[in-house]
Amino acid sequence: MVAVEKMVVTEQIEIAKNIFKLVLKGDLVVKVTAPGQFVNLKVTESLDPILPRPISIADLNKENHKMAIIYRIEGRGTELLSYKKIGDEVTIIGPLGNGFPIQDMKSGQKALIVGGGIGTPPLLELSKQLALRGVEVTHVLGFQTKEAVILQQELSEYGKTYVATEDGTEGTKGFVTDVIDQYELEFDRLYTCGPTPMLKALEAKFPEKEVYLSLEERMACGIGACYACVKETCKKDDELGYRKICSDGPVFRAGEVVL
Amino acid sequence: MVAVEKMVVTEQIEIAKNIFKLVLKGDLVVKVTAPGQFVNLKVTESLDPILPRPISIADLNKENHKMAIIYRIEGRGTELLSYKKIGDEVTIIGPLGNGFPIQDMKSGQKALIVGGGIGTPPLLELSKQLALRGVEVTHVLGFQTKEAVILQQELSEYGKTYVATEDGTEGTKGFVTDVIDQYELEFDRLYTCGPTPMLKALEAKFPEKEVYLSLEERMACGIGACYACVKETCKKDDELGYRKICSDGPVFRAGEVVL
Amino acid sequence: MSRLNVSLPGLEMKNPIMPASGCFGFGREFANLYDLNILGAIMIKATTVEPRFGNPTPRVTETPGGMLNAIGLQNPGMEKVIGEELPWLSQFDVPIIANVAGKTIEDYETVAKEISKVDNVKALELNISCPNVKQGGITFGTVPEVAKEVTERVKAVSEVPVYVKLSPNVTDIKEMAKAVEAGGADGITLINTLTGMRIDLNTGKPIIANVTGGLSGPAVKPVALRMVYEVSQTVDIPIIGMGGIQSAEDVLEFYYAGASAVAVGTANFVDPFVCPNIIRDLEKLLDQYQINHITDIIGRSWA
């Protein structure tokens, strides 16, 4: 169930250029049901900016009621967020969305987790939970350049982690798909989050496989009431013809909605 | 000359119920030329609220670049101001206005200083400077009730200080005019700042005397450019027919503008 | 006795607070958050004859103190709204105001006729003012004669009172109000959104895929108040005011301006619990300002 809560900042660190990890404490954490869920975050109590920002939950610690989010400064909202100090309060609406399906993954099965840029954060909690289930996890992360690389070390804890950079300053030069080819990576299921071109490439590359994509769109309500964040379904005869990213997603099976 | 400066909070204390003293440090302080000048204060860098708040300078220390303002929580702006902590920055536009004339007051002359409620703060610096010139200062302060009394002690340092409260919980029961009658207070010049009914009463009571009133009006620019804060002149044949409170005032000789 | 209960044509309400159309879907999402029974009424999402997908995305963006939307009246169509959404909503003891939209007058008639038969639909809100639909829509809302005609024809087929929702994008809102009153409207709701735009600095192109969108939120509150003030003194039918309401204080302001009830739109996105919060705070505010009953203050600002 969705709650609104003033959560307290317990940590704020810049983990890469303009990319921050913010740890928040509050009761809302215990309501999170799946990796890949997100929250809607009010960066200020004032009306400037007015709308909350959707940010994925990157790391969860239900026991001590903490969760981490990892965000990049994109505009004014995330900039203001980066000024929050330990002890400050942040109003959070969440948890939102359905997250990645993991209950049906069995010990010994292989999951390939592919992250692109600032799409990587929700994959951290995903990987942790999969590993906990005994799933064999492999990560492929794509970034523009060395300075933008995040979570490589954290993810390595749960499984082998490859990195690709567009300019070749770290890992394989090229894209995540180049890494997958290069190392002939195999999997029972692929989970991914990142820029749309990357998601499209993966969807096209593995038409026969089980691929789960986490999507983004500009949102208002975040709960499914305003129809801001819809995507058309791929099947033209779908009963609804559309899905809401916020409440039906943000994670969809590849082939469900038009990217 | 008017400057815009981010001044730093060095002190913030609640001196009476919902009334705060805020001390700010910055170079702007040395530009202040007279007691009774004010500043326009941005309570936030965001656009909520958007307009700066006019607040009088209550106390000045040019040597260490500090000034105090004393304000009451009236609405959202002053409420937000009250949350500022030591080390926070506040954007100040100022100094503004002309303040009280004191250069022509000579040692030994008598000044009666009359403050009403939250109009009292600018009178503190005024009294200090008059006392420094050897002027004999007497204060009469009017408040609604005991809890609202401010600056009684501070002003006592510079001269005798009477208090009136409407409900009689402190000092004389009644208004400042009652105190003046009761103690038959005499003066060469009267300076006052407070609610309009009080100013009107004083203006009417001493038609033959030199009375200086500090006025308020809703402002936008604070520098005389927008014509938000005009008052009609009393003399119908006045060349302009109006005065701007922000730049021609906020202090006027009684009889100059229509209250 | 409650100090907040309000009676308007067709509507017996516990309080004058209702979510605005398009900002609350058909209530399902918010029903997960709180008990909808506490609401005065619910204005459901615009309903058209056929299902509509709406506009391409991005459909929303933020502006200083407000937001733009160009949803494009996405809705599952009259049949599903009547067959699924309204029956589901009937579990709550809350009057439903059905927002009716269309491309032609016939569309309005069709939806109005069918949807007004549903038990829990206690009033219609004719959306003749949606700026985000290319055909029809906007003209109805800006030409007094056309507005009057739509109103008349819908009144002729509706089984419940008809409120007409006015667009603020007009030179003279009073003319529009008089026209729909003459057309038989039982009430007026206003304002819908102001047409606005925002441009992406990186691309130089409009952020909203539909190019322009409707501006809502606190930024438009002064315009909404002015229109409620003008219209309430011009017509004899009640007004449901909206535009930027975020707090119980804002509700008072709309009442002083002349509203008889209010709707809350954008604020539901900023805080999904805003409606229950306002209802809770409103009672306290009446005490603070020594108001006996909310209806006592309608139009207090009038000269």
Next chain:
Amino acid sequence: MSRLNVSLPGLEMKNPIMPASGCFGFGREFANLYDLNILGAIMIKATTVEPRFGNPTPRVTETPGGMLNAIGLQNPGMEKVIGEELPWLSQFDVPIIANVAGKTIEDYETVAKEISKVDNVKALELNISCPNVKQGGITFGTVPEVAKEVTERVKAVSEVPVYVKLSPNVTDIKEMAKAVEAGGADGITLINTLTGMRIDLNTGKPIIANVTGGLSGPAVKPVALRMVYEVSQTVDIPIIGMGGIQSAEDVLEFYYAGASAVAVGTANFVDPFVCPNIIRDLEKLLDQYQINHITDIIGRSWA
């Protein structure tokens, strides 16, 4: 060569940034703060035939993301403006745009004729859109035929190019723009303020003594951008855009929408140094977005 210089009818400007009428008086106060020579132009306070005292106070109040004003065109009258203010302004190498207002068409003609003779007045801005003057004013700005007539008659007597300032309080801003273009306008400035209102919770009465006031500031920016976008694609004369500009980024947005220069109003009250700051930042912004010259991006948002 400068990347910011802009030529418009009558106006050779170092840059496209100018303070908006009514937000800068006649420049004296701001001249104490910075060298006015850096400005692209100055739009001076509305000038009428006779001196005007304006409306009772309170004349301004704040709203979410904006403000309301009802100054009521206070000004010292044509004679003093021509005899004192403009000569004083002539010390600066900055073109002056004289904002002309009146109650009757004859008033406009009289002021236009006289003020356009002054050397440093390089253009007129016909204020047919001030919502805060009870007689005349507002009608001129909302009826296309009347707007056209005022424009024609002023054009006939003016010795400098004439820009017409449009009101946003209209159903169809394109109609208005076409009318004044047909009337011979050399350019269009927009937007003036949106009519709005705010009520004092303690008294239940309007805060602005004039009851309603003009809404300006960031809150109106989306409406202003939309109108610049619409009008710039409708007429062939240049547009000076305004409404909520606070930063160099905002200036780019107006250029993308179709403006050929911009004016800054309310922001001068929030930061009196906003114009020099914008001019400084604009150059950097051109670098950041790899824009060669500011005029290259006019209307980039058009489809």
